[in-house]
Amino acid sequence: MTDIKPNIRLKKRYRAEVRFKIYCASALAIGMIILLTLISSITISAIPAFTQINISIDVQLEDDDIQTFKENPTDVSWRTIQKKSIYKMFPEITSRSDKRELNKIVSTGAYLEIEKFYNRNRDLIKQTNKIYVPAADDIDLIIKNLTDRDLPENMRTISDKQLSYLDTMIEEDRIKKSFSWRLFSNGDSREPELAGLKGGIVGTLLTMFVTLIISFPVGVLAAVYLEEIAPKNRLTDIIEVNINNLAAVPSIVYGLLGLAIFLNYMNMPRSAPLVGGIVLALMTLPVIIIATRASLASIPPSIREAAYGVGASQMQVITHHVVPLALPGILTGTIIGIARAAGETAPLLMIGMMAFIVDIPTGITDKATVLPAQVYMWANNPERSFEYLTSAAILVLLVILIVINLLAIILRKKYERRW
Amino acid sequence: MPDMPDENYKIKTNDVTVDYGDKRALHGINLNIQSNQVTSLIGPSGCGKSTFIRCLNRMNDLIMGCHVNGSILIDNTDINLPETDIVELRARIGMVFQKPNPFPKSIYDNVAYGPRIHGLTKNKDDLDHVVTKSLKRAGLWKEVSDRLDASGLSLSGGQQQRLCIARAIAVNPDVLLMDEPCSALDPIATAVIEELINELKERYTIVIVTHSMQQAARLSQKTAYFHLGEMIEFDDTSTIFTNPKHEMTESYITGKIG
Ligand SMILES: Nc1ncnc2c1ncn2[C@@H]1O[C@H](COP(=O)(O)OP(=O)(O)OP(=O)(O)O)[C@@H](O)[C@H]1O
Ligand SMILES: [Mg+2]
Secondary structure, eight states: OOTTTHHHHHHHHHHHHHHHHHHHHHHHHHHHHHHHHHHHHHHHHHGGGEEEEEEEEEEEEHHHHHHHHHHHHHOOOOOHHHHHHHHHHTTOOOSSSHHHHHHHOOOOOOHHHHHHHHOOOOGGSOEEEEEEEOOOEEEHHHTOSSOOTOOOOSSSOOOOOHHHHHHHHHHHHOEEEEEEEEEHOOOOOOTTTTTOOOHHHHHHHHHHHHHHHHHHHHHHHHHIIIIIISSOOOOHHHHHHHHHHTTOOOOOHHHHHHHIIIIITTTOOOTTTEEEEEEEEHHHHHHHHHHHHHHTSSSSSSHHHHHTTTTTHHIIIIIIIIIHHHHHHHHHEEEEEEEHHHHHHHHHHHHTSOOOSSSSOOOOSSSOOOHHHHHHHHHHHTHHHHHHHHHHHHHHHHHHHHHHHHHHHHHHHHTTTOO | OOOOGGEEEEEEEEEEEEEETTTEEEEEEEEEETTTOOOEEEOHHHHHHHHHHHHTTTGGGGGGTTEEEEEEEEEEEEESTTTTOOHHHHHHEEOOOOSSOOOSSHHHHHHHHHHHHOOOOOOOOHHHHHHHHHHHTTTTTHHHOOOTSGGGGGSSSSHHHHHHHHHHHTTOOSEEEEEEETSOOHHHHHHHHHHHHHHHHOOOOEEEEOSSSHHHHHHHHHHEEEETTTEEEEHHHHHHHOOOHHHHHHHHHHTOOO
16 A cells, blocks of 8 residues: 555656646747748748849930930930830830830839940940840739739739730740849839838848947946946936836837937937937847846856955956856847847837838938838838738848847857857 | 064954944954964854954955944054055955855966956066966966866866965965865865965965864964854964863864854
8 A cells, every 4th residue: 555655646746747848848839830830921922022024125226325325324315215125126016005005014114224234335335235124013923923814804904915015025035034133232112123122221230230339338338337336225226127117118119209309309310320220229228238237147246256356456357257257148138139129110110210212321321211111111012012022021131130149149159158 | 472562463453343234243353363374263153254354355345234343454554444455455365265266267367367467477478487386386286287278167176276275376465364265175175275274374374264173273373263243262273272261162162062
């Protein structure tokens, strides 16, 4: 009898432990499934946005165009040249409305490619050149089989006539599918086939740069003061509670603050990474302060005593021992904060960074937008191609965030491994 | 022993009291410590030995709410005066802690840290020399000479404690305060450190806190017995252990208190 009881207890305990392990593993599995579904659905719908359909047109400049090009290249009417070249490919089309429809097969920005070609190849102005120009967005979808061409005509954006022109072009082998580099080299555009992310990427990098150079030093120094230097009294308690509260303030509040102080009162430029960076730095500061304090507090007091014991000053104890040992934690906190800021849109709405901006910013005071803002704006555009572009933009944003986090892990490992 | 003239005392404390907040930990300690001797502090746990020893290099400044009163003279200068340079004081009064606490840096850097921050050496050769000398004096050189770049934390407990001693003597202090330096060590490592203390007393004034009566008896010339924040008795070690004047001392060393 006495032998059986512990045996039953042991079995019960084993079963309980197995159950516990299963709960933990299934929790992890649920998380992984959600994450995988999210990433794979985004990736799948982003794929079409990474290729683009180009149509080759034969361009022959006329004598007076060549003349103007030589004398004053900016005066050349590339749009007219584009139209003429396309019409020449279909001499049988004469009516004006048919011609207009034909011209709509290529992107409204097709002339830009022609202009670029001649500016690069000035020695080819006399001959006929085969130049690839982007197809219009709805043609792009037809060729990628994302629009059903068997739908009745009134349910498509493309007329039967346009389809027949397109088929002729396909027969003449004028259609080419290529990787869509312009996704990374163009700024924003109303035309899906011309829209790119470069503005958002550069804007995000500039904004994060400002955020980092403000929030990292200020956050770390403030945390060092609170944790290592300030006496522990009621005032520091109040400050601590308030910093914890600040970390929980909705991010749009920081945007309102930025609008009121930096734009309206200090007259800083609207829509600029400078202001966006400062606003996001304010938002990131409490995160960095809290992470740094936690990390400083975890350094054993014996290290401090050892350093004071050989006659180090307080500054030496902090800069030689405490902060270097706390660095992995400090970096992790900083990068979590920065990554959160990089995905933020609400505060930027208030200071005008959620705007349609075509030019690529070149400095922190230029007008700019950021990637998450571009995701939001693209998602609101009516053209169907923007659906795919939105997913592509999300994917690019995710990749940037993953790179930031990887950086955190590498830095962490580097400093942890020292001993 | 005839009364020594005042100047021969390295450390003189007069009516030192220490409060942690509103709790008094030391009640008026008067203790004079001579140069080039080992002075042991013994007494039951919580009687204030660590508190006292930490007054001597103002380590208690680091503890919030800790107040030290009374005068502590080292080389006839009050160390609690506002104009005292704490950094210079702590360089002069080295300390070895109860738990070995090497920096998480290389063995070399552990020992070199003090000389570096105080600018004691002119060049790398000089520094190498100081590091070697300190490690040799701490009896650690033979064991680590081929791996000075290894982490201080990769050493055994006893080696770490000797590394801490090397680190303390590298800044060339006059006084060495040791708070239970052997409490975490086995008898062999303890013997090594005791031997070391015996050698070191030729150069330094040593104050050691210990829970081992035998250690106090073996090492020290003078012994002070503390009880509940009071110093009960202070005399030559031989007197304390063979003929204590106070009965509390006697019951402690015979094992009735503690
Ligand atoms: N940081 C502190 N804050 C408050 N009280 C303290 C602090 N350090 C020590 N004390 C108190 O002061 C008294 C003396 O402590 P101390 O550490 O000096 O004892 P000790 O003689 O070194 O004991 P042990 O032999 O156990 O190390 C104890 O009652 C202790 O509770
Ligand atoms: Mg103690």
